[in-house]
Amino acid sequence: MSNPQTELTSPPSDAISSIQFAPASLRLLVASWDKSVYLYDTTEAGGRLLRTYEHRAPVLDVCFGEGDEEAFTGGLDWAVRRLDLDSGAQTTLSVHEKGVKCVVYSSAHKLLVSASWDSTLHIHHPQSPSQTPATVTLPSKPFSLSLTATKLVVAMASRALHIYDLAQLASDSAARAQIASSGEYPVLSVEPWQRRESSLKFMTRAVACMPNDAGYASGSIEGRVSVEWFDPSDTSQARKYAFKCHRQPSPEGVDVVYPVNALAFHPVHGTFASGGGDGFVALWDGVAKRRIRQYQKYAASVAALSFSGDGKYLAVAISPGFEDGKEGETEGAVSVFVRELGANEAKGKGLK
Amino acid sequence: MGKPKRKHPDLEEILARPWCYYCERDFDDLKILINHQKAKHFKCERCGRRLNTAGGLSVHMTQVHKESLASIENALPNRAGLDVEIFGMEGIPEDIVTAHQQRVIGQFAQAEAERRAATGNAGPGASGAGAVKKPKFESPSDLKKRLAEHKAKKAAEQAAGISSGDATPIGAGYGGQSPGQGQNSNVFNQGSPGYQQGQMQYGPPPNTATYPSFQQPYGQQPGSFQQQPPNFTQQQQPGSFSQAPPGFGSPGMPPQFPNSQQYGPPHQFNQQGPGFSPPFQNGPPRPFNSASPPPFQQNQFQPPRTHTPPQNGIPSRPTNLPPAPGLPQRPSVSAPPVNAFQMQQLHQGQILASSNPSDAQIVAQDLTEQPAQPTASSADASAIDDLISGVTNNVNNVEAAPADRKEEKKAAKKDKDKSTKLIYSDNDISPEEKMAQLPRYAYVPSAN
Numbered sequence: 001m002s003n004p005q006t007e008l009t010s011p012p013s014d015a016i017s018s019i020q021f022a023p024a025s026l027r028l029l030v031a032s033w034d035k036s037v038y039l040y041d042t043t044e045a046g047g048r049l050l051r052t053y054e055h056r057a058p059v060l061d062v063c064f065g066e067g068d069e070e071a072f073t074g075g076l077d078w079a080v081r082r083l084d085l086d087s088g089a090q091t092t093l094s095v096h097e098k099g100v101k102c103v104v105y106s107s108a109h110k111l112l113v114s115a116s117w118d119s120t121l122h123i124h125h126p127q128s129p130s131q132t133p134a135t136v137t138l139p140s141k142p143f144s145l146s147l148t149a150t151k152l153v154v155a156m157a158s159r160a161l162h163i164y165d166l167a168q169l170a171s172d173s174a175a176r177a178q179i180a181s182s183g184e185y186p187v188l189s190v191e192p193w194q195r196r197e198s199s200l201k202f203m204t205r206a207v208a209c210m211p212n213d214a215g216y217a218s219g220s221i222e223g224r225v226s227v228e229w230f231d232p233s234d235t236s237q238a239r240k241y242a243f244k245c246h247r248q249p250s251p252e253g254v255d256v257v258y259p260v261n262a263l264a265f266h267p268v269h270g271t272f273a274s275g276g277g278d279g280f281v282a283l284w285d286g287v288a289k290r291r292i293r294q295y296q297k298y299a300a301s302v303a304a305l306s307f308s309g310d311g312k313y314l315a316v317a318i319s320p321g322f323e324d325g326k327e328g329e330t331e332g333a334v335s336v337f338v339r340e341l342g343a344n345e346a347k348g349k350g351l352k
Numbered sequence: 353m354g355k356p357k358r359k360h361p362d363l364e365e366i367l368a369r370p371w372c373y374y375c376e377r378d379f380d381d382l383k384i385l386i387n388h389q390k391a392k393h394f395k396c397e398r399c400g401r402r403l404n405t406a407g408g409l410s411v412h413m414t415q416v417h418k419e420s421l422a423s424i425e426n427a428l429p430n431r432a433g434l435d436v437e438i439f440g441m442e443g444i445p446e447d448i449v450t451a452h453q454q455r456v457i458g459q460f461a462q463a464e465a466e467r468r469a470a471t472g473n474a475g476p477g478a479s480g481a482g483a484v485k486k487p488k489f490e491s492p493s494d495l496k497k498r499l500a501e502h503k504a505k506k507a508a509e510q511a512a513g514i515s516s517g518d519a520t521p522i523g524a525g526y527g528g529q530s531p532g533q534g535q536n537s538n539v540f541n542q543g544s545p546g547y548q549q550g551q552m553q554y555g556p557p558p559n560t561a562t563y564p565s566f567q568q569p570y571g572q573q574p575g576s577f578q579q580q581p582p583n584f585t586q587q588q589q590p591g592s593f594s595q596a597p598p599g600f601g602s603p604g605m606p607p608q609f610p611n612s613q614q615y616g617p618p619h620q621f622n623q624q625g626p627g628f629s630p631p632f633q634n635g636p637p638r639p640f641n642s643a644s645p646p647p648f649q650q651n652q653f654q655p656p657r658t659h660t661p662p663q664n665g666i667p668s669r670p671t672n673l674p675p676a677p678g679l680p681q682r683p684s685v686s687a688p689p690v691n692a693f694q695m696q697q698l699h700q701g702q703i704l705a706s707s708n709p710s711d712a713q714i715v716a717q718d719l720t721e722q723p724a725q726p727t728a729s730s731a732d733a734s735a736i737d738d739l740i741s742g743v744t745n746n747v748n749n750v751e752a753a754p755a756d757r758k759e760e761k762k763a764a765k766k767d768k769d770k771s772t773k774l775i776y777s778d779n780d781i782s783p784e785e786k787m788a789q790l791p792r793y794a795y796v797p798s799a800n
Contacts, residue, residue, distance in 0.1 A: 003419075004398075017784070033793060057795035060784060076788050076795045099788055099795075117785060143782050157780060203779045221776045247772070255772040259783070277775050293397055321775065322783035342398065 008047040015319035031062040074100025115142035123173040134173035155204040162192035208263035219260025246276025268311035275302030285348030374427035
């Protein structure tokens with residue numbers, strides 16, 4: 001491969017909301033505002049579109065479930081669905097009262113968590129479909145979810161951020177589901193393991209957890225990323241920091257600040273990538289506090305990022321940015337790039 | 353606190369600094385510049401290899417990665433081209449060099465002007481010391497007035513001198529402590545005019561020895577003190593030591609010092625250990641042990657060695673002297689060459705215990721008066737104190753409030769960034785929510 005980056009040949013027809021690599025293969029799911037979810041096989045250059053899954057409304061998030069054959073989606077039709085990628089069968093797992101912004105699946109706890117703008121989380125147990133999902137009420141609209149093996153991080157409006165203990169969520173929701181079997185979703189009163197205020201002063205766009213379960217990074221609309229640690233001890237909290245990124249000086253000397261739309265941690269090296277409204281993707285070493293590299297500017301705003309399960313590929317989805325004054329515009333490149341990473345391309349250089 | 357602030361460089365220095373063609377940054381020397389270029393401009397983004405020149409990088413990219421290099425990374429917009437071969441300062445086109453110099457000169461002139469405006473001084477390296485210094489001039493009447501005041505003060509001191517020795521800061525104070533002090537104090541004053549200064553300075557230097565972390569601040573102080581310290585320790589040891597050590601000697605002490613004026617004592621302790629011990633062992637200690645009168649003589653002798661003799665510590669000891677036999681141990685005890693304050697505390701305890709109540713009272717008075725003196729009399733000392741407190745404050749800050757600092761920094765940065773423009777500025781509604789409101793994405797649940 002002379003060029004490390006290939007563009008998928010048949011991208012979605014409208015803006016991309018989410019992309020995700022399968023945990024164990026190079027299959028790539030792409031959710032789009034064109035009301036479809038696309039499944040690609042990216043083992044060959046240019047990718048091969050395996051299948052599309054029509055939805056009733058724009059799809060805002062997609063994630064793989066247990067194995068490469070199962071996926072979950074959430075979208076503007078308020079529903080959380082299970083997709084059988086082989087048969088294409090769709091099952092509605094629960095219905096929120098507003099659009100579903102995020103879905104994440106914890107393979108460690110066999111738990112599916114969906115977050116909706118109705119300020120609730122639904123906790124599903126996809127393994128036992130008869131169980132009614134439990135509802136967790138949030139103080140604000142959730143904007144982004146991310147989880148590790150043990151923690152769930154929910155970034156919300158008003159700079160609120162909750163960290164839940166997944167094991168507790170799993171056991172509590174299972175217990176509740178057995179008690180209440182009516183059509184209503186049982187409300188789960190779970191105390192977050194930690195409540196935090198975002199260390200960023202503006203709306204959180206994205207959160208991503210470190211693969212080593214130590215902490216998370218969050219990005220805001222104001223071109224800034226913070227890196228924080230779960231450990232509540234003072235020494236760990238003293239390590240948190242934030243830095244500016246995805247800003248471009250304009251000719252008038254004004255810094256144009258782009259939102260940080262996407263964050264993704266490298267599953268092996270623990271470094272992370274950020275994608276901004278400026279069309280740049282940068283790799284960062286969160287421990288050494290260094291930028292490892294920044295890739296050539298993409299033609300449009302970076303909408304989503306995903307590392308493959310083995311960390312050898314990085315998928316970058318670009319879509320026209322939804323910016324001030326350009327709300328109606330959708331012209332612009334919608335595309336997905338898959339970049340092959342060199343052996344040490346995403347590896348931190350270590351502290352000097 | 354480390355180094356003194358660098359002076360503003362003059363124009364030649366600035367012009368002579370190597371600078372980077374690609375980003376116009378300047379550097380301390382050529383090596384650093386070349387390293388900068390290798391790291392910032394000639395580094396392969398694919399494999400991280402650092403090349404020496406743009407050409408080298410270009411060849412590397414084509415040969416190793418089969419990619420062509422379009423522009424130099426991190427370069428100013430109009431300097432990103434590959435057409436110029438740059439290595440360090442080599443290869444920069446003449447016109448750009450001239451432009452750079454012009455710019456530097458302009459900046460320098462501006463900075464200098466600002467500095468002048470801010471400080472009222474002529475900039476260094478500027479057109480010489482253009483501004484004439486104001487001659488310090490006192491009118492004859494002022495001078496006379498001052499002289500009169502001075503004389504009055506002296507007279508007052510003499511009057512009060514024997515008993516309290518206000519004028520003679522440390523020496524007097526100490527003298528009061530010991531029974532025979534009256535005499536002592538006089539002797540001291542006469543014998544060692546420079547004393548007070550010496551003492552003041554003293555305090556700090558000792559500290560350096562004892563506390564590694566603080567050493568720098570103290571170390572700056574005059575070296576002469578070191579000689580003096582020995583004497584102090586000796587004197588003090590006999591009498592006051594036993595009491596003093598507990599407080600000062602304890603391990604926890606170091607932190608406390610920074611805050612209080614008491615530094616002096618702690619320092620002394622330290623001193624005693626390492627360099628001072630020898631002096632003690634020799635002459636001074638013994639004399640003390642004997643009668644008080646001998647101590648004076650010794651002190652006088654000592655002047656040559658150190659100013660310390662004046663310290664009253666000696667006089668006080670005499671009372672304690674009987675116990676003096678313990679002297680040999682002093683080194684370990686580390687007698688605090690205590691500041692006035694500490695001295696007071698220490699001595700008071702002792703004095704009270706001593707047989708002469710009247711003496712004790714005198715001492716107490718002296719001491720109380722003295723405390724203020726150290727700071728007033730020696731600018732050096734106060735400067736040192738500042739240094740110390742500065743250092744300790746820094747340490748505290750670092751330990752206690754890193755977060756606060758960060759916040760402050762952030763705030764400062766924010767302020768700087770006022771000229772930013774958010775591409776997406778709605779802090780309450782996410783872009784997705786807005787998009788969802790567009791008619792074409794509208795979804796009506798009832799429609800199902």
